[in-house]
Amino acid sequence: MxxxxxxxxxxxxxxxxxxxxxxxxxxxxxxxxxxxxxxxxxxxxxxxxxxxxxxxxxxxxxxxxxxxxxxxxxxxxxxxxxxxxxxxxxxxxxxxxxxxxxxxxxxxxxxxxxxxxxxxxxxxxxxxxxxxxxxxxxxxxxxxxxxxxxxxxxxxxxxxxxxxxxxxxxxxxxxxxxxxxxxxxxxxxxxxxxxxxxxxxxxxxxxxxxxxxxxxxxSAAGIGAPVAVTQDGFVRRGIFETIDSSGRLIIRDDTGARFPITAGDVHFGATASARS
Structure with a gap:
């Protein structure tokens, strides 16, 4: 009970x-x-x-x-x-x-x-x-x-x-x-x-x-680490830089460009390159 x-x-x-x-x-x-x-x-x-x-x-x-x-x-x-x-x-x-x-x-x-x-x-x-x-x-x-x-x-x-x-x-x-x-x-x-x-x-x-x-x-997991975010079949990879003032995940790619993510499936580290 x-x-x-x-x-x-x-x-x-x-x-x-x-x-x-x-x-x-x-x-x-x-x-x-x-x-x-x-x-x-x-x-x-x-x-x-x-x-x-x-x-x-x-x-x-x-x-x-x-x-x-x-x-x-x-x-x-x-x-x-x-x-x-x-x-x-x-x-x-x-x-x-x-x-x-x-x-x-x-x-x-x-x-x-x-x-x-x-x-x-x-x-x-x-x-x-x-x-x-x-x-x-x-x-x-x-x-x-x-x-x-x-x-x-x-x-x-x-x-x-x-x-x-x-x-x-x-x-x-x-x-x-x-x-x-x-x-x-x-x-x-x-x-x-x-x-x-x-x-x-x-x-x-x-x-x-x-x-x-x-x-x-x-208390965030993975800030500063490699990350992959899957959105409707598209995978964006980079470094998990921070969460912005609206709560969006900010990814920095190899060129230094920053991309705000509002939704998606997140994988860190080794799995960032192993999963889609």
């Missing part, structure tokens, strides 16, 4: 919670709540998803014991600004995961995907993944819909491999258990809800996006 609870900061901020053992998709549940007129500020959390999804409709495997969590909010910001909430989620999830890691558990990442200091065990991969030692540990999915009143509702979905990583996927994946970390989905969720409150306050309806992006860069 699930035993989800909000963190103290989330409770104080007035967030609500709906917890499940098994659900089709926490994002779908949150979108349905938005369509029904829920004002937002509610988390949907589950120990298992049977119909989870990632970016571009890809399936997100979520076996029993992993965390699937989705937050419904109705932010007061324009659509372009709302799109940067993915970075808020990334920083919050990174903070939550880092807070439950045993002290001293540090390892260098792989394939150039380590953090800026070359030692970060947890790192953020543009645009929506969290890595542990270069392998995918968690993913983020933002979805938007309209409320009955015509406002834009955003669902921030987070999936964390707590007890098991998916098999047969075309990228390295890991779990907290595989890393030797004995924590539960409920532990991760509680830490996430409090980290969200802190990071969302920094975002401040978009006015603080610069601060959030700076925090994101500070």
């Amino acid at each position: 699930s035993n989800f609870s909000l963190g103290a900061k989330a409770r104080s901020a007035g967030y609500r919670l709906a917890g499940f053992d098994t659900i089709g998709s926490t994002n779908t549940e949150a979108l349905a709540a938005a369509a029904a007129g829920d004002p937002g500020g509610i988390w949907f959390a589950a120990l298992q998803q049977t119909e989870g999804r990632g970016r571009r409709g890809r399936q997100w495997m979520s076996p029993p014991g992993n965390l699937a969590a989705s937050l419904l909010i109705v932010p007061d910001a324009d659509p372009d600004t709302i799109a940067t909430l993915g970075f808020v989620a990334g920083v919050a999830l990174n903070r939550a995961l880092s807070s439950i890691l045993p002290q001293g558990m540090i390892r260098i990442g792989i394939d150039g995907a380590d953090g800026l200091d070359g030692q970060s065990r947890i790192a953020l991969k543009w645009p929506n993944d969290v890595l542990a030692d270069g392998a995918k540990l968690a993913g983020i999915l933002l979805e938007a819909s309209k409320t009955p009143a015509g406002n834009t509702a955003i669902v921030v979905g987070c999936g964390v491999n707590v007890v098991a990583a998916p098999e047969g996927v075309p990228y390295p994946a890991t779990s907290l258990r595989a890393l030797g970390i004995d924590r539960t989905a409920e532990d991760v969720f509680e830490a996430l809800t409090d980290a969200w409150v802190e990071t969302f306050a920094l975002w401040d309806d978009g006015r603080g996006i610069g601060t959030v992006l700076e925090l994101w860069r500070g």
